[in-house]
Amino acid sequence: MPSLFVSYRRDDSAGFAGRLTDALEQRLGVGSVFRDVDDIRPGADFELAIEHSLRQVEAVLVVIGPGWLAASRDGERRLDRADDYVRREIECALASGKPVVPVLVGGATMPAVEALPPSLRGLANRHALSLGDASWAADLQRLHAALEQWLAVPAPRRRRWPATAAAAALAGTLAAAWLWSGSSGPGPQSMQGVWEADVSYPWNVELRERFDLVADGDTVEGSASFLGVPRLIEEANWRDGRLRFATRAESIAGGDAVQGMVQHYEAWVDGDALHVRLQIQRGSSVDAPLEFVAVRR
Numbered sequence: 001m002p003s004l005f006v007s008y009r010r011d012d013s014a015g016f017a018g019r020l021t022d023a024l025e026q027r028l029g030v031g032s033v034f035r036d037v038d039d040i041r042p043g044a045d046f047e048l049a050i051e052h053s054l055r056q057v058e059a060v061l062v063v064i065g066p067g068w069l070a071a072s073r074d075g076e077r078r079l080d081r082a083d084d085y086v087r088r089e090i091e092c093a094l095a096s097g098k099p100v101v102p103v104l105v106g107g108a109t110m111p112a113v114e115a116l117p118p119s120l121r122g123l124a125n126r127h128a129l130s131l132g133d134a135s136w137a138a139d140l141q142r143l144h145a146a147l148e149q150w151l152a153v154p155a156p157r158r159r160r161w162p163a164t165a166a167a168a169a170l171a172g173t174l175a176a177a178w179l180w181s182g183s184s185g186p187g188p189q190s191m192q193g194v195w196e197a198d199v200s201y202p203w204n205v206e207l208r209e210r211f212d213l214v215a216d217g218d219t220v221e222g223s224a225s226f227l228g229v230p231r232l233i234e235e236a237n238w239r240d241g242r243l244r245f246a247t248r249a250e251s252i253a254g255g256d257a258v259q260g261m262v263q264h265y266e267a268w269v270d271g272d273a274l275h276v277r278l279q280i281q282r283g284s285s286v287d288a289p290l291e292f293v294a295v296r297r
Contacts, residue, residue: 002034003151005057007089009078013065016105020063020131023140028151050085051092059150060093062123065106069115079117087120094122099150102128103143127229142248145223145230149210188215188238190269197276197294201227202287211267211274211294220245226263242268272296 004024008017021033034053054060068086071078078084093100102110102123113124129146131139195211210230213222218238223230224247231247238244247263262281267274274294280287 001056002032002053003028003058004033004147005054005060005089005093006033006035006063007060007086007093008035008063009065009068009071009086012067012071013063013105016065016131017063020061020103020105027144050089054089054092054096054098057098059099059101059147060089060096062090062093062100062102064102064104064108064111064128066108068108069111079120087117090123091119094120100126101143101146102126104128104130105132107132127227141232145232148223148230149225188218188220188243191215191220191243191267191274194297195274195294196297197274197292199278199290199292201290209294210297211276223247224263224265231263242266 006017006021006024008014017035021035024033025031034057069077069079073081079087081087090100100123104110110128111124113121116124129139129143131143191213192215193213195213197209197211198206199209200206205227207228209225209228211222211224212230213220213233220233220236220238220243222233224233224245225231226247226249229249231249233245233247236243236245244264244266246265249261249263260283264279264281264286266277269275272295274296276292276294278290278292280290
């Protein structure tokens with residue numbers, strides 16, 4: 001049974017949609033993604049098949065390319081036609097209440113709300129993610145991180161080490177644990193687990209954010225949500241009893257260009273609480289730091 005539905009316009013982004021579907025099925029399993037060109041049998045009722053599939057899935061990806069908004073037929077914009085299949089897919093997805101994620105490809109930007117038909121304007125309120133050719137692998141990781149909140153995403157398989165390498169790794173881990181036990185503060189293992197915090201952002205938005213942290217020796221990996229979307233931890237650095245790392249996001253408003261944002265975190269454990277300091281960087285400007293406390297889930 002598919003867990004994701006991919007909506008796209010064939011003459012706008014079929015190549016991207018196919019590439020994305022293949023990448024997602026490598027991670028989620030064969031048959032986990034519904035795409036009409038592959039999954040609707042010849043002779044089947046198209047609209048009934050679409051509605052049935054939307055009821056089954058957990059989330060919907062709307063692939064938007066450079067020609068998605070302006071695509072026309074017989075001199076009329078296709079999105080303005082009530083029988084347009086892309087319009088019907090998105091209307092059904094929005095009405096279902098399931099997560100809907102716009103995925104921007106080919107350099108496309110998010111359409112302005114006033115450019116969309118009234119029945120599709122809820123799409124403009126969804127946070128969009130971009131997939132670029134040059135940054136495909138990193139962008140795909142961010143999409144996987146976002147999907148983990150709705151789907152049971154299998155963890156990547158780790159390579160099995162030979163017995164001698166495993167023994168050496170175990171010895172190294174025990175040595176590291178002994179060294180940390182003699183230090184003045186808790187080590188990286190103290191970060192292990194799931195933490196949640198209510199964060200008040202400076203633009204009058206309050207969200208519950210989640211930190212999924214995995215300690216491996218003296219390194220910490222995982223994800224940290226920002227604006228409600230899980231994001232892959234990058235540039236993690238443990239020093240003096242504190243973890244410093246970054247995540248990345250994009251700010252897209254209407255037809256404006258994509259603006260990259262970097263979230264710089266500093267976190268440390270004190271008792272049963274995870275104290276976090278966050279600074280948001282947009283271009284060359286850095287916002288005033290936010291401080292909050294997370295607790296174990």
